[in-house]
Amino acid sequence: MTSSPADSPRALLRRLFDAAVNAAxxxxxxxxxxxxxxxxxxxxxxxxxxxxxxxxxxxxxxxxxxxxxxxxxxxxxxxxxxxxxxxxxxxxxxxxxxxxxxxxxxxxxxxxxxxxxxxxxxxxxxxxxxxxxxxxxxxxxxxxxxxxxxxxxxxxxxxxxxxxxxxxxxxxxxxxxxxxxxxxxxxxxxxxxxxxxxxxxxxxxxxxxxxxxxxxxxxxxxxxxxxxxxxxxxxxxxxxxxxxxxxxxxxxxxxxxPAMALDAAAAVARAAGYPVHILGDAIEGEAKDVGTTLAGIALQVAKRDQPFAAPCVLLSGGETTVTVRGQGRGGRNVEFLLAFGVAVDGHPRIHALAADTDGVDGVEEIAGASLGPDSLRRGWALGLNPKDRLADNDGHGYFGALGDSLVTGPTLTNVNDFRAILIDRP
The missing domain is CATH 3.40.50.10180 (Glycerate kinase, MOFRL-like N-terminal domain)
Known part of the structure; x- marks a missing residue:
């Protein structure tokens, strides 16, 4: 089974994040x-x-x-x-x-x-x-x-x-x-x-x-x-x-x-009926590159049932980096998520959340953001080109304009970045 209408993919992903924070x-x-x-x-x-x-x-x-x-x-x-x-x-x-x-x-x-x-x-x-x-x-x-x-x-x-x-x-x-x-x-x-x-x-x-x-x-x-x-x-x-x-x-x-936090999130996802695959708790690299790579895995799951069958949840942690070259505010979780969104290009069964467990992504009082199949479409309707925003390191501006920022306030803990990708059933 997958999540009920009362527990939408976006709501479930937020529950996974909350479980990770609570465990720490x-x-x-x-x-x-x-x-x-x-x-x-x-x-x-x-x-x-x-x-x-x-x-x-x-x-x-x-x-x-x-x-x-x-x-x-x-x-x-x-x-x-x-x-x-x-x-x-x-x-x-x-x-x-x-x-x-x-x-x-x-x-x-x-x-x-x-x-x-x-x-x-x-x-x-x-x-x-x-x-x-x-x-x-x-x-x-x-x-x-x-x-x-x-x-x-x-x-x-x-x-x-x-x-x-x-x-x-x-x-x-x-x-x-x-x-x-x-x-x-x-x-x-x-x-x-x-x-x-x-x-x-x-x-x-x-x-x-x-x-x-x-x-x-x-x-x-x-x-x-x-x-x-x-x-x-x-x-x-x-x-x-x-x-x-x-x-x-x-x-x-x-x-x-971070591993303990991912395990806690995995337990919530399994209770909701989703098989869980933890991809790693120490993933590093440029945030946009990690986003593109994990998008490739998510698309392979959605299209080919490889290396895992859908529906499922993919979890990962670690600490990526952002080399700020544009005029945006940086933030490694929103940079990851925007690159991920560009790569999955609105696939109808792929949802994701990326946030820092301390409630602060980069220098912003924003933990991260959520992304759904309609995120890029809504961005285009507002005149936002996701590739341009990515090139400008402006993930915070992009998701903020959509109303999809994740704001927690101080969580009073910190076990690094949390990323959850949900691939729903066909």
């Missing part, structure tokens, strides 16, 4: 991973779009005293009683993030071996903990961040550069906690769930080097401010390496991942 809510996934109470103090620190919700989950389930400070994105704060919540800018850092990072470092100084630091990290932490390396300014980091975000660099490449320009990332925060025990709870928003790429790994040893960061800037023809290049060329930005004794008592626990 801290109050559900965090409590089983809390450490045992220490002999000394429990100090809670953290950063990311989910960090405030994580802090509230800790307060709700921790049996003893605690204190701490976490920094989250503007609009993502939630009330806590014992953990201070501050807000800062994302994806480009600001002075509030710099001040918050400095205060976090001060919070963990002077601890003893009897103390435990509980570090709550999620996507967005790289920008929110913005304490530059000595000799590098906040303005330098802002300039490099903007250039990298527009360059088409992967999140792993961006975070490699960030680690080597930071006084917090690349294991430096854990080193500052020594000799206390450090337990880091991670909500992954990166392909492959590599701990060093989540918030650029403030409590994780880093095997990459200043030379690697410099090579990334050169690969994308980013000159960067002179102080940035000087820090990398001199090696002053070297991160904390594997085997450093200051990290001997530091451990990480992955509490939510």
């Amino acid at each position: 809510q801290p109050n559900h996934c965090l409590p089983p991973h809390l450490p045992e109470p220490p002999k000394g103090r429990l100090v809670v620190i953290g950063a990311g779009k989910a960090s405030a919700a994580m802090a509230r989950a800790v307060e709700s389930h921790w049996p003893g005293p605690l204190s701490g400070l976490v920094v989250t994105r503007y609009g993502y704060a939630v009330p806590c009683d014992r953990i201070e919540i501050v807000e800062a800018a994302h994806p480009v850092p600001d002075a509030a993030g710099l001040d918050a990072a400095r205060r976090v470092m001060e919070t963990v100084r002077g601890l003893t071996a009897d103390d435990t630091v509980l570090c709550l990290m999620s996507g967005g932490g790289s920008a929110l903990l913005a304490l530059p390396l000595d000799g590098v300014t906040l303005e330098d980091k802002q300039a490099v961040s903007r250039a990298l975000l527009r360059s088409g660099a992967t999140i792993s490449e961006i975070n490699c550069v960030r680690r080597h320009l930071s006084a917090v990332k690349g294991g430096r925060l854990a080193a500052a906690c020594h000799p206390a025990r450090v337990v880091t709870l991670l909500i992954s928003d990166v392909p492959g769930d590599h701990p060093g790429d989540i918030a650029s790994g403030p409590t994780v040893a880093d095997a990459t080097t200043c030379a690697d960061a410099l090579a990334i800037l050169d690969r994308f023809a980013i000159d960067g401010p002179p102080r940035v290049r000087a820090a990398l060329v001199s090696g002053r930005g070297e991160s904390v390496k594997p085997g450093d004794p200051r990290l001997a008592r530091s451990e990480t626990r992955m509490i939510a991942t």
Whole structure:
């Protein structure tokens, strides 16, 4: 069976997205991973779009005293009683993030071996903990961040550069906690769930080097401010390496991942009568190229019942990139979806949704969008050429004009991009 009239393809796809987001809510996934109470103090620190919700989950389930400070994105704060919540800018850092990072470092100084630091990290932490390396300014980091975000660099490449320009990332925060025990709870928003790429790994040893960061800037023809290049060329930005004794008592626990979110969405689709095929939870590449590729698979299913028979749902996650060359606002999910729509060209049985689980696609307060068989026709009726809008990196403008944007507000979590394609029965 397929969805009932009350559960249209568009409504079902939205339910799949909501299930994915709900699976990564801290109050559900965090409590089983809390450490045992220490002999000394429990100090809670953290950063990311989910960090405030994580802090509230800790307060709700921790049996003893605690204190701490976490920094989250503007609009993502939630009330806590014992953990201070501050807000800062994302994806480009600001002075509030710099001040918050400095205060976090001060919070963990002077601890003893009897103390435990509980570090709550999620996507967005790289920008929110913005304490530059000595000799590098906040303005330098802002300039490099903007250039990298527009360059088409992967999140792993961006975070490699960030680690080597930071006084917090690349294991430096854990080193500052020594000799206390450090337990880091991670909500992954990166392909492959590599701990060093989540918030650029403030409590994780880093095997990459200043030379690697410099090579990334050169690969994308980013000159960067002179102080940035000087820090990398001199090696002053070297991160904390594997085997450093200051990290001997530091451990990480992955509490939510893109794969878990996709599994939750798959369960909802199966309950609605659709076979589900998960294509991958770590898909990368240019968003428009991924859109075109997945459109080819969807068309093959619709026309040939290959490699899967229709009806079915195709799910995928990961983090694509957008190399902004036009005048549009970017947004990797809407860019994917517009390229997908151009390629399927209004096929009557293909529906899709693409959105970021944190509620923000690119720099917009818009999670993503939905696409149906009539989307391109409605766009043409408004005088919108989808190929022109794609070339201008204006997916947000296109779907906004159709009224098909997906706006969630802050979701208080982040397990990366979510893509669902529904191919209905003939």
